[in-house]
Amino acid sequence: MTVNSAEEANQDVAYSKALKELIYQLADDDFLISFRGSEWLGLAPHIEEDVAFSSITQNTMGHAFMFYQLLEDLGEGEIDLLAHERHPDVRRNGIYLEKRNGEGNYLEEPYYDWALTVVRHFLYETFKKVKLEAITKSSYKPLANIAGKVLMEQPYHLAHWRIWMNQLLNSTEEARDRIEARLNEAWEEFGDVLEFGFQATEMEHFDLIIGEEELKERWMDEVAKTIPNLPSEPLGKKFGSGREGQHTEDLDQALATLSEVYLSDKEAIW
Amino acid sequence: MYNYIEYGSSEISNDNIDDQEKYEQFMARIEVGEKIEPDDWMPEDYRQGLIKLISMHGISEIMGALPEKEWTPKAPTMKRKLGIMAKVQDEMGHGQLLLRVAEDLMQPYGKDRGDIMEDLLSGDLKFHNVFHMPTKTWADAGMVGWLVDGAAIISQTNMLDASYGPYQRALQRICQEEVFHAQHGEAIIMALAEGTDYQREILQESLNRWWPSLLMFFGPASADTTGSSKQNIMIKYKIRKSSNEELRQAFLDKYLPRVFSLGLTVPDETVHYDEAQEQWIYQQPDWNEFKQIIKNKGPRSKERLRLREIAYENNRWVRQALAKDQVMT
Numbered sequence A: 001m002t003v004n005s006a007e008e009a010n011q012d013v014a015y016s017k018a019l020k021e022l023i024y025q026l027a028d029d030d031f032l033i034s035f036r037g038s039e040w041l042g043l044a045p046h047i048e049e050d051v052a053f054s055s056i057t058q059n060t061m062g063h064a065f066m067f068y069q070l071l072e073d074l075g076e077g078e079i080d081l082l083a084h085e086r087h088p089d090v091r092r093n094g095i096y097l098e099k100r101n102g103e104g105n106y107l108e109e110p111y112y113d114w115a116l117t118v119v120r121h122f123l124y125e126t127f128k129k130v131k132l133e134a135i136t137k138s139s140y141k142p143l144a145n146i147a148g149k150v151l152m153e154q155p156y157h158l159a160h161w162r163i164w165m166n167q168l169l170n171s172t173e174e175a176r177d178r179i180e181a182r183l184n185e186a187w188e189e190f191g192d193v194l195e196f197g198f199q200a201t202e203m204e205h206f207d208l209i210i211g212e213e214e215l216k217e218r219w220m221d222e223v224a225k226t227i228p229n230l231p232s233e234p235l236g237k238k239f240g241s242g243r244e245g246q247h248t249e250d251l252d253q254a255l256a257t258l259s260e261v262y263l264s265d266k267e268a269i270w
Numbered sequence B: 001m002y003n004y005i006e007y008g009s010s011e012i013s014n015d016n017i018d019d020q021e022k023y024e025q026f027m028a029r030i031e032v033g034e035k036i037e038p039d040d041w042m043p044e045d046y047r048q049g050l051i052k053l054i055s056m057h058g059i060s061e062i063m064g065a066l067p068e069k070e071w072t073p074k075a076p077t078m079k080r081k082l083g084i085m086a087k088v089q090d091e092m093g094h095g096q097l098l099l100r101v102a103e104d105l106m107q108p109y110g111k112d113r114g115d116i117m118e119d120l121l122s123g124d125l126k127f128h129n130v131f132h133m134p135t136k137t138w139a140d141a142g143m144v145g146w147l148v149d150g151a152a153i154i155s156q157t158n159m160l161d162a163s164y165g166p167y168q169r170a171l172q173r174i175c176q177e178e179v180f181h182a183q184h185g186e187a188i189i190m191a192l193a194e195g196t197d198y199q200r201e202i203l204q205e206s207l208n209r210w211w212p213s214l215l216m217f218f219g220p221a222s223a224d225t226t227g228s229s230k231q232n233i234m235i236k237y238k239i240r241k242s243s244n245e246e247l248r249q250a251f252l253d254k255y256l257p258r259v260f261s262l263g264l265t266v267p268d269e270t271v272h273y274d275e276a277q278e279q280w281i282y283q284q285p286d287w288n289e290f291k292q293i294i295k296n297k298g299p300r301s302k303e304r305l306r307l308r309e310i311a312y313e314n315n316r317w318v319r320q321a322l323a324k325d326q327v328m329t
């Protein structure tokens, strides 16, 4: 099965419904994690890291842009409306990705935790790689093409966080303890990131992506290559499922910041 | 870029005969436009002047990313988000590049980047006056790109032929990127100028607020203003060409006509071009305030330094982990 254009996709209501659901997940995931990255600017452990991290963050926002563009092409509304105006209930990012960087606010007293950031980015970028690789074979060609494009730079992002993981796991006791504590926490919260939500069956049925279970296995195998002693408990979703529109106050804070100027004058062209 | 001619630096005498010879050779080299490299002999006051200049420039790039960061996630469209993210990343890159140049110069003193950071936090190392100022609206993000980067381009072009090779080469690259920054800023400003009443209002308010800081950008016109009168080694050693006032005039020449053509005003009723004197006449900013600002007593000095301080403290365990990693490998 191959669908070559937005027009063609929209001819089949069931198909386009599953397709859009999948793209919203991709777009919202990147949008939120990029936001959390942008809050870090100037606060990273050293200047080289600030430069590298802000480059990753900017690329990731670029990926969100491309996914929102696909949705715009499918008739979902303008990119900026999709990014800035959608209600939290219809946001599809995994809850773990909206989580605050630590205590404080990015403008004042930001006691951000580098261990959380390393663990989160490592787990997410690993997930993004296996998900996008599966999507390169998607029945919806415009999406498969974008996945291929993103995969040209995304492996560098993953490599960056993998190096951090290895370094911090193999240095001081304190660093290892901090990483392991954040890893255990992630294990309680990361579950919904790996889910496909309401349209999981249809996504697989329409060859948009591989099945949920298979993706989860591929992710776990990849993660285990870097972290030999993974937490033994099953993955949890402590705060519910972002894929089904459940979210925390942290998302409200993120959206209020991201949309502040956009909403200050909706008539305006910026 | 982010530096002022300082009138307070003391001149070091070269009474050693050996050094006198080297000194003459050194001067002969820079006179003909040769570039000095890190391992070459250089006078002590040249080295010290450069360390001060380049570390202030580098740290100002880094501190300069902070006011814009306040608006980075808030940028009102996806395209503006991407634009400002690219810009702040460039600024961090400039900081990194320049701190490396400064570190090389500091090597004979056994100092490195850690010392630069400590000097920043202790107040011994100043950062540029504009980055002590608050931001209030999205228009400030445009104003920083358009006029602050615009001013930076002018003061930087003034050093593109600097006699110290590593700095001169760093400036070539930085200058190219600054041109994109100014374009990015100008695009934000144009959208506001052509926009709704609210957009025009925040634009004018922003310009009013930034105007004195922009005049201060290039530093005081003469030694009288700061009350000291040592000669200017930066010009003698061919690091920069023009004086503070010449640079400010070039800035006013370039930007005031643009400001007026957008239908904007500046908060100075006396400002005009004097044909006879061939220069802009303007109301002096409060230079006492300037002195306070660069002593870290500006409106946002403490808060912005606090961010660096928190980052430094908060990431101590990471630095310790990396240090251990280096010992092991």
Ligand SMILES: [Fe+2]
Pocket (backbone or CB within 6 Å): B061, B090, B091, B094, B174, B178
């Ligand atoms: Fe810069």
Ligand SMILES: [Fe+2]
Pocket (backbone or CB within 6 Å): B091, B149, B177, B178, B181
């Ligand atoms: Fe710049």
